[in-house]
Amino acid sequence: MIEVENLSLTIHSTPVLxxxxxxxxPGQIVGLAGESGSGKSMTxxxxxxxxxxxxxxxxxxxxxxxxxxxxxxxxxxxxxxxQIGMIFQExxxxxxxxxxxxxxxxxxxxxxxxxxxxxxxxxARARLDRxxxxxxxxxxxxxxxxxxxGQRQRVCIAMAIALRPRLLIAxxxxxxxxxxxxxxxxxxxxxxxxxxxxxxxxxxHDLAVLSGLAERVAxxxxxxxxxxxxxxxxxxxxGHPYTRALIAAxxxxxxxxxxxxxxxxxxxxEARRAYRPAGRGAFTRPAPVRAVDGVSFDLRRGECLGxxGESGSGKSxxxxxxxxxxxxxxGAIRLDGQRVAAGQPMPHDLRRRMQAVFQDPxxxxxxRHRVGRLIAEPFHLAGRPPDADDRVxxxxxxxxLDPDDRNRFIHEFxxGQRQRIAIARALITRPDLIVLDEPVxxxxxxxxxxxxxxxxxxxxxFGLSYxxxxxxxxxxxxxxxxxxxxxxxxxxxxxAAEQVLHAPRHPYTRELLAAVPELPxxxx
Amino acid sequence: MLRYxxxxxxxxxxxxxxxxxxxxxxxxxxxxxxxxxxxxxxATPEAVAALRDDLGLTGSAxxxxxxxxxxxxxxxxxxxxTYRVPVAELLADRLWVSLPLAVxxxxxxxxxxxxxxxxxxxxxxxxxxxxxxxxxxLGIAVPNFWFAMLLVLLFxxxxxxxxxxxxxxxxxxxxxxxxxxxxxxxxLALPQAAILARVMRSALIETLGQDYIxxxxxxxxxxxxxxxxxxxxxxxxxxxxxxxxxxxxLLAGAIIIENVFYLPGLGRLIFQAITxxxxxxxxxxxxxxxxxxxxVTFAVDIAYAAVDPRxxxx
Numbered sequence: 001m002i003e004v005e006n007l008s009l010t011i012h013s014t015p016v017l018x019x020x021x022x023x024x025x026p027g028q029i030v031g032l033a034g035e036s037g038s039g040k041s042m043t044x045x046x047x048x049x050x051x052x053x054x055x056x057x058x059x060x061x062x063x064x065x066x067x068x069x070x071x072x073x074x075x076x077x078x079x080x081x082x083q084i085g086m087i088f089q090e091x092x093x094x095x096x097x098x099x100x101x102x103x104x105x106x107x108x109x110x111x112x113x114x115x116x117x118x119x120x121x122x123x124a125r126a127r128l129d130r131x132x133x134x135x136x137x138x139x140x141x142x143x144x145x146x147x148x149x150g151q152r153q154r155v156c157i158a159m160a161i162a163l164r165p166r167l168l169i170a171x172x173x174x175x176x177x178x179x180x181x182x183x184x185x186x187x188x189x190x191x192x193x194x195x196x197x198x199x200x201x202x203x204x205h206d207l208a209v210l211s212g213l214a215e216r217v218a219x220x221x222x223x224x225x226x227x228x229x230x231x232x233x234x235x236x237x238x239g240h241p242y243t244r245a246l247i248a249a250x251x252x253x254x255x256x257x258x259x260x261x262x263x264x265x266x267x268x269x270e271a272r273r274a275y276r277p278a279g280r281g282a283f284t285r286p287a288p289v290r291a292v293d294g295v296s297f298d299l300r301r302g303e304c305l306g307x308x309g310e311s312g313s314g315k316s317x318x319x320x321x322x323x324x325x326x327x328x329x330x331g332a333i334r335l336d337g338q339r340v341a342a343g344q345p346m347p348h349d350l351r352r353r354m355q356a357v358f359q360d361p362x363x364x365x366x367x368r369h370r371v372g373r374l375i376a377e378p379f380h381l382a383g384r385p386p387d388a389d390d391r392v393x394x395x396x397x398x399x400x401l402d403p404d405d406r407n408r409f410i411h412e413f414x415x416g417q418r419q420r421i422a423i424a425r426a427l428i429t430r431p432d433l434i435v436l437d438e439p440v441x442x443x444x445x446x447x448x449x450x451x452x453x454x455x456x457x458x459x460x461x462f463g464l465s466y467x468x469x470x471x472x473x474x475x476x477x478x479x480x481x482x483x484x485x486x487x488x489x490x491x492x493x494x495x496a497a498e499q500v501l502h503a504p505r506h507p508y509t510r511e512l513l514a515a516v517p518e519l520p521x522x523x524x
Numbered sequence: 525m526l527r528y529x530x531x532x533x534x535x536x537x538x539x540x541x542x543x544x545x546x547x548x549x550x551x552x553x554x555x556x557x558x559x560x561x562x563x564x565x566x567a568t569p570e571a572v573a574a575l576r577d578d579l580g581l582t583g584s585a586x587x588x589x590x591x592x593x594x595x596x597x598x599x600x601x602x603x604x605x606t607y608r609v610p611v612a613e614l615l616a617d618r619l620w621v622s623l624p625l626a627v628x629x630x631x632x633x634x635x636x637x638x639x640x641x642x643x644x645x646x647x648x649x650x651x652x653x654x655x656x657x658x659x660x661x662l663g664i665a666v667p668n669f670w671f672a673m674l675l676v677l678l679f680x681x682x683x684x685x686x687x688x689x690x691x692x693x694x695x696x697x698x699x700x701x702x703x704x705x706x707x708x709x710x711x712l713a714l715p716q717a718a719i720l721a722r723v724m725r726s727a728l729i730e731t732l733g734q735d736y737i738x739x740x741x742x743x744x745x746x747x748x749x750x751x752x753x754x755x756x757x758x759x760x761x762x763x764x765x766x767x768x769x770x771x772x773x774l775l776a777g778a779i780i781i782e783n784v785f786y787l788p789g790l791g792r793l794i795f796q797a798i799t800x801x802x803x804x805x806x807x808x809x810x811x812x813x814x815x816x817x818x819x820v821t822f823a824v825d826i827a828y829a830a831v832d833p834r835x836x837x838x
Contacts, residue, residue: 050741073746081744088742093735096754097834107753108743143833159743 001026001199002047002084002167007059009039009046009223016042017223020059022216024167029193029200031210031231033246034220035444036415040203043220044169047201048086049076063166082112085160089172091153095144101128101155102140108162127158131188149311150181157188164196171203178310178471183515186213205444207246208474208517211235219243235520245446250519252449253478254456261481262301265336265465266322266433271295272330273317291317293489294331301432304459304466306480306497308473308512314489315469319437322467323356335433348381355426359438361418365410371396371421372406378429395424398461399454416447420454427458437469452479473516477501485509525829525836532825536818543814544596548589551807562605562801575605601808606800611808614793619812621691622782622789625705625712626774632713633720634767640717641724646751648729656721663718672711672784679707689786708785712778716770723766727759734758760831768824772817 002024009017017039024030032040046057049068061068063083071079080086088094095104105124109115115123125140131154144152153173160168170189174182190213193200202214210217210231217235218228219242227240238244272295274288291314299305309315320326322333324340333340338350355378358364365374375392376384385391393403399420410418419439426434436455440448456479458464470476476483477497484494485508493506504510559575560567576582595602601611644656680688686707694701731737732755740750779791790809797805829835 048742050738077744077746079744080742086742088735088739090735094739096736096740096758098757098832099754107740107745111744111749145834156739159739 001064003062004047005060007043007046007057007061009042009055009057011052012054015223020225022218022225022228024199024201026166026199027193027197028216029190029202029214031214031217032201032203032220033205033207033210033217035205035446038220039223040220041171044086044171044201044203047169048080048084078112081108082163083165084167084169085165086169086171087153087156087160087173089175091149091156091176094156095152097144100141100143105155105158105162108159112163114163123162127162128155131158150177150185153177153185154188161192161196161198165198167199167201169201172205174209175204179473179512179515180310206517207235207250208519211517211520232520236522247519249445249449252452254453261303264298265301266299266467267334268322269296270331271318271321271328271333273321273326273328290489292321295491297484297491297494299465299467301465302463303482304468304480306476306483307467307469307486308471308476308483309486310471313486315486316437319435319469323354323435352378352381352429353432354435355429355431356435356437357422357426357439359441361422362410364422367410370406371408371410374410375406375421375425375428377425381429391428395427398427398458399424416443416451419443419451423454427462433465433467435467438471440475441470441472448475455479473501473512485512528829528836529826532822536822539818540815544593544811547807547810547814548592551803552585562803578603596811602804604802604805606802611805614805615808615812618788618790618793620694621787622775622778622791625709625778625787625789626771628705628709629712629716629774630767630771632709633717633770636713637717637720638724641721642728642751642756644721644725645728645732660718660721663714668711668715669780669784671714672708672781675707675711691787708781708787711781712774720763720766720770724759724763727762728755731755731759757831761828764824764827764831768820771820775816776813
């Protein structure tokens with residue numbers, strides 16, 4: 001039904017795609033896999049006719065019997081939304097914050113003259129019901145900011161399928177979501193394909209997402225399709241070395257630490273924190289949300305403790321309290337016996353011994369400072385030591401970068417390198433504990449594997465302890481000795497990583513594990 | 525929304541209270557005797573004493589403040605020392621010139637700036653963008669009184685379409701009044717429009733890079749539709765902020781333009797009152813302007829919430 005043939009693309013005469021060919025039949029799910037920069041999204045944008053300025057596409061993209069590359073902008077507008085719908089990665093920003101969800105779904109119908117305004121709103125209601133947003137909880141008058149990420153992605157899907165297009169392109173639709181939400185959204189997409197006879201092109205960096213969902217997979221690297229075929233064949237018997245590397249990286253486990261954990265380093269006792277959500281009415285006060293509700297645990301010296309939970313489970317609130325950034329309302333946190341308390345000046349020595357690495361390294365660096373200055377930033381805590389320059393060089397070497405990189409700016413580095421720089425900055429004060437808050441969630445699988453190896457290596461070399469926070473059990477399992485599962489502000493289960501993951505006791509842990517997409521076992 | 529409006533209203537009231545105390549205190553802390561200061565060096569002690577009485581300078585500060593503030597609430601601003609008429613009348617006359625002039629100028633500037641800014645943003649990097657940006661550079665760089673003189677030369681002296689200055693009053697008909705205000709309004713509007721167009725352009729360009737514009741395009745909206753239906757409203761918050769600041773400025777800051785066109789507005793009144801040391805008038809005009817600015821800020825706050833649903837919950 002849609003046929004891409006020998007598609008090549010240049011942007012300002014830089015080649016982006018080279019000879020991309022594939023087909024999608026009605027009712028079929030085809031996966032397009034690859035790392036960032038491999039050309040997956042550009043292929044999708046070419047099919048939508050939404051290429052950036054300066055792009056030149058050659059080859060053919062045939063929808064039924066029309067050649068899309070030959071169409072005028074006006075003709076393309078009639079096809080987008082009606083014949084081909086598309087959803088994107090970031091549901092949080094994909095909706096207009098100033099318009100109600102009803103208006104945004106109805107717009108698809110109105111813009112294609114498929115319905116009058118009132119009919120369009122009626123159909124929008126039906127589509128929102130179909131994607132799992134029932135009228136009683138999600139009236140058409142809701143605004144995007146009143147919805148969670150998964151709910152917003154459902155609105156985007158309703159928008160894209162409002163006119164029952166022949167093809168839905170989903171570009172990393174679940175990458176920004178939790179595993180459980182991801183599983184539900186993937187279920188929804190598969191159900192829509194079954195019921196509506198629509199074809200689905202699912203773009204993802206995560207091959208496991210495709211297994212059991214897509215009939216066919218095409219693997220992209222550097223603007224080419226290096227391998228394509230039936231999903232189970234590709235995942236079980238990958239032919240191309242790049243596919244093999246991707247699969248190996250997805251299941252990669254760093255070598256376990258050899259040191260036995262020592263005495264308790266971080267002690268959290270009955271930690272509590274609640275906040276009041278913003279109210280809707282003029283005089284009513286909503287009930288407080290217990291973000292962290294009586295959490296107690298010990299983290300021993302030299303240990304890597306995993307903390308797993310969905311967004312909203314309270315894990316980031318807990319991390320901020322441990323770092324002394326937000327005060328607790330009850331309970332106590334001690335690092336090596338010294339009390340951590342936000343709201344009062346924290347002793348520099350205590351601050352020095354506890355560092356953090358966050359998910360988005362770019363946002364946490366001042367883009368106008370050179371890397372050397374960025375890494376040396378924590379020195380203001382305890383005064384700049386005389387050998388500061390040597391220590392910056394040492395930290396850069398420790399994370400696998402060149403000491404001369406200190407003279408460059410942060411935008412000159414890739415995502416993985418930026419995360420290495422963030423780790424170097426955390427190492428510079430020679431801390432005891434590093435709080436890693438989703439440190440690899442934004443990275444490609446191969447880079448993720450490298451960073452996990454690096455973290456495991458540094459832990460052994462410098463005797464570090466980690467609190468590793470993540471929503472992805474696969475990743476946490478790869479690095480943590482012990483795992484805690486957090487749900488609605490409470491630790492519902494904790495224990496040795498293998499035990500929690502293979503013999504979960506709490507139903508919530510089981511639900512989390514069931515939601516994790518898994519690669520099939522390879523056939524040798 | 526109601527809660528938001530009430531909280532804004534409360535802060536409006538508090539701001540007014542604080543402002544009135546400050547204005548009153550400034551007159552209080554001026555070194556020496558205001559009455560003697562107003563009358564100059566050659567005044568007789570009797571005249572000074574009489575003026576002190578007129579000014580209400582006898583009695584305790586707290587009582588005098590209450591008297592003054594209470595008078596203002598009733599619309600009694602005292603009697604001007606130089607003009608010998610109630611200040612309220614004086615203000616009303618002047619306000620009937622300054623307020624229409626400010627609204628007129630603001631309407632013109634908005635009518636020019638918003639389309640120009642949107643046009644430039646939609647054709648970013650193109651000839652239209654470069655043209656609009658060049659024009660706004662000029663608009664910001666050239667002082668408005670010079671514009672005013674050019675306008676007088678062209679439209680009043682050569683073409684004789686508009687009067688060169690003066691104000692006939694609204695009794696002679698709305699058209700005659702508007703005609704007299706047209707050239708000053710244009711002179712005031714052009715530099716403001718230049719600033720506003722730049723703000724509109726940069727806000728819209730930022731908005732056009734957002735993900736929801738891409739979502740809108742994927743639904744089948746043309747670029748122009750996406751800009752109109754999803755871009756403009758999201759770009760309005762910074763534009764509203766600047767509009768509010770500009771209106772406050774236009775109300776009081778038109779002194780030079782009012783002088784160029786011989787318009788009996790608030791700017792000229794306060795200028796004259798200061799040179800004639802008429803502190804009663806100065807105090808009242810300042811209070812009136814503070815009141816106007818606070819009201820405009822309130823209006824802008826309400827407009828924010830009307831535009832952005834996320835603000836209604838605060």
